[in-house]
Amino acid sequence: MINCSAASLPEKLHTVGIKWFHIAVDDFQIPDELREKEWNSMMPILKRTVLGGGGVLFNCMGGCGRSGMFLMRLLLEMGWNSEGALERLREFRPCAIETEQQKSWAFK
Template sequence: MAEFAIAELPVGRGILGLCPMPGIAGDYHGDFRRLLRWSPALVVSLTEPAEMATLGIDLGADLVHAPPDWAALPIPDFGVPTAAVTARWAGLEARVCAQLAAGKRVLFHCRGGCGRSGMIVLRLMLLHGEAPDPALARLRVVRPCAVETRAQLIWATR
């Protein structure tokens, strides 16, 4: 697997980042340090709890002692948010938009940093006035694997 990297996109006055789950390639501590150096105001984990547990990591617990805030919005791999998660997204969406309006960085991760992260970032790009096709093309310039399924594309653009 490739080195941990954060793809970034200017959106609004801030920057959205997408990355794989820290530690997925085996160097959790190095990935965690790179994540902190990127200086996000908020980190959002889109993985289900079992995905981190299989690696023996708890990013939320580790971020308790670090500067960025952390939120969990668990979505199944290759999936879209359930109705309950979509309801929770409304509050988190407002929080993310406030960070972007303040010129801050917000980082999203899922297992590979592609489907779930891409879906959420695309939705935020559209909320900030971008048209769907050009937004997806711009997103895929920095993260070619972004938005992996038709269902993810539909959820992001509805």
């Protein structure tokens, strides 16, 4: 039996060669200054991974607001235009980016 509780997830992923990054952001919120610095340090790694043909998984409790916000920011950093990126994101996840505050953070 494998314990897949959230607490054991980083360790389990590491054992199969998957990198785990965590940014604590409250539901419906945006990153504070410290969390934004964490994001800025991770972003080049994520961008390199995607551009190199690798996969990146974003998740939060509902898979909408915070996940969508971070994914949108990555798409924009990779050169997507804001309208095209949001439209594409919502094709797969209509609830992506739940608040205007999250949208503003993603677009900056």
